[in-house]
Amino acid sequence: MIEFTFWDILRNLLLATRWTIVLSLIAFVGGATVGLLLTFMRLSSNRWLQRLTSLYVDLFQGTPLLMQLFLIFFGAAAMGHPISAWLAASIALTLFTSAFLCDIWRGCLEAVAKGQWHAARVLGMNYFQTMRHVILPQALRLSIPPTVGFSVQVIKGTALASIIGFVELTKAGTMLNNATFEPFTIFALVALLYFALCYPLSCYARYLEKKLYDAGLR
Amino acid sequence: MTLVYVDNVHKAFGDLEVLKGINLSVAQGEVVAIIGRSGSGKSTLLRCLNQLEKHDSGEITIADKQLDAASMSPKELSENVGMVFQSFNLFPHKTVGENVCLAPLVVRGEEKAEVEKVAREVLEKVGLSDKYDAYPAQLSGGQQQRVAIARALAMRPKVMLCDEVTSALDPELVGEVLRVLEALAAEGMTLILVTHEMSFARDVADRVVFMHQGRIHEEGAPSELFSNPQTPELKQFISAVL
Numbered sequence: 282m283i284e285f286t287f288w289d290i291l292r293n294l295l296l297a298t299r300w301t302i303v304l305s306l307i308a309f310v311g312g313a314t315v316g317l318l319l320t321f322m323r324l325s326s327n328r329w330l331q332r333l334t335s336l337y338v339d340l341f342q343g344t345p346l347l348m349q350l351f352l353i354f355f356g357a358a359a360m361g362h363p364i365s366a367w368l369a370a371s372i373a374l375t376l377f378t379s380a381f382l383c384d385i386w387r388g389c390l391e392a393v394a395k396g397q398w399h400a401a402r403v404l405g406m407n408y409f410q411t412m413r414h415v416i417l418p419q420a421l422r423l424s425i426p427p428t429v430g431f432s433v434q435v436i437k438g439t440a441l442a443s444i445i446g447f448v449e450l451t452k453a454g455t456m457l458n459n460a461t462f463e464p465f466t467i468f469a470l471v472a473l474l475y476f477a478l479c480y481p482l483s484c485y486a487r488y489l490e491k492k493l494y495d496a497g498l499r
Numbered sequence: 500m501t502l503v504y505v506d507n508v509h510k511a512f513g514d515l516e517v518l519k520g521i522n523l524s525v526a527q528g529e530v531v532a533i534i535g536r537s538g539s540g541k542s543t544l545l546r547c548l549n550q551l552e553k554h555d556s557g558e559i560t561i562a563d564k565q566l567d568a569a570s571m572s573p574k575e576l577s578e579n580v581g582m583v584f585q586s587f588n589l590f591p592h593k594t595v596g597e598n599v600c601l602a603p604l605v606v607r608g609e610e611k612a613e614v615e616k617v618a619r620e621v622l623e624k625v626g627l628s629d630k631y632d633a634y635p636a637q638l639s640g641g642q643q644q645r646v647a648i649a650r651a652l653a654m655r656p657k658v659m660l661c662d663e664v665t666s667a668l669d670p671e672l673v674g675e676v677l678r679v680l681e682a683l684a685a686e687g688m689t690l691i692l693v694t695h696e697m698s699f700a701r702d703v704a705d706r707v708v709f710m711h712q713g714r715i716h717e718e719g720a721p722s723e724l725f726s727n728p729q730t731p732e733l734k735q736f737i738s739a740v741l
């Protein structure tokens with residue numbers, strides 16, 4: 282059996298943290314792109330698009346991320362197109378993230394006071410001019426704190442990818458533990474590393490929240 | 500010359516009939532104050548005049564153009580009708596100058612330098628030329644409402660609608676807004692204002708319209724109307740508010 286020093290453990294965990302970060306980024310960028318699309322579908326005047334989007338959001342918000350991950354990973358295999366844990370995790374996290382971001386952003390758009398629509402309308406602005414110059418800039422500012430806050434959930438959500446065998450931080454911790462039987466040290470380090478990723482984001486979200494408040498937008 | 504002509508306008512929200520046949524005509528340069536109890540349909544009437552609400556039946560004509568089903572785009576409407584709201588509704592993410600310039604720039608596509616010049620003029624008119632670069636949140640309520648008036652003026656509307664524009668203000672700030680409106684009236688701007696400021700209606704309006712239960716119950720010159728109300732409803736209303 283190979284001996285692992287503390288530094289070996291830490292080094293391996295840090296290397297695995299890269300994949301947690303990469304997976305988080307994929308989930309976030311993919312989720313934001315799909316989420317933006319969904320937000321506009323939700324806002325469209327087409328009833329069917331609205332319903333379809335609501336259903337999508339409800340579905341992904343109303344089922345555990347783990348089940349989504351299983352369905353995509355094992356579902357693809359069952360249908361004769363096995364996909365890598367990488368791809369399955371990226372797809373599942375993107376879909377999951379998009380549903381939540383869509384909901385957050387729709388809320389922000391609706392949080393812009395109705396009077397803003399009226400004011401723009403009596404000044405002669407059409408729907409797109411109002412969106413572009415009046416509503417979106419305000420909604421964007423409102424959306425930054427909850428969006429940054431949600432990114433913390435995405436990072437923690439990537440831990441589930443370990444269950445389908447994707448080697449990120451949590452999986453690396455499990456594997457190291459199987460080799461060293463030092464669960465306390467290892468999982469304390471794993472937790473610490475997650476914290477190091479998430480805490481600055483939480484602080485940043487809180488800082489943005491305060492800045493918004495000071496700007497008189499809330 | 501008649502600028503605003505309202506003929507037998509009806510409006511209902513579900514089963515609630517809010518306007519039950521309004522007839523009103525407002526001449527160019529006239530100042531009309533609309534008074535009446537809460538719920539009598541004053542705001543709804545104003546909102547029909549700029550199509551924030553669609554009236555169910557009847558005719559509204561502004562500057563010889565009929566306002567119904569898509570006959571007037573928001574852009575065209577804004578050339579005729581300006582509006583100031585009780586809650587100011589300034590754009591909080593834009594400076595005072597940007598608030599005033601936005602619509603002339605994006606709706607009219609006017610030259611930036613020209614628009615900024617007009618913005619400074621209208622802000623001067625409301626006594627806020629030094630606040631060009633301030634944000635709405637940095638201003639008092641009275642100042643914000645004056646910016647809202649300037650913003651409406653920058654579109655050079657033919658008639659301005661004001662819906663209780665001083666009701667959200669602290670008492671000591673009401674005067675500065677009313678003075679701006681008074682100056683506009685003196686310059687010949689056509690104004691239709693819903694107001695609870697009876698002394699303002701009496702001093703500044705050419706005509707006072709008393710609305711009651713969705714109808715124009717009584718109207719006339721303020722001196723007449725206030726000193727010699729004809730209907731018991733108006734008598735009661737006047738004794739309640741004065």
Ligand SMILES: Nc1ncnc2c1ncn2[C@@H]1O[C@H](COP(=O)(O)OP(=O)(O)OP(=O)(O)O)[C@@H](O)[C@H]1O
Binds near residue numbers: 512515536538540542
């Ligand atoms: N969008 C709406 N949907 C349903 N009912 C409405 C709507 N807008 C107004 N109403 C109702 O119509 C009636 C008249 O409202 P309106 O706002 O015109 O009254 P008002 O004379 O302006 O009163 P106030 O002095 O309180 O502003 C009220 O009973 C109100 O509840």
Ligand SMILES: [Mg+2]
Binds near residue numbers: 541542543662663
């Ligand atoms: Mg009202």
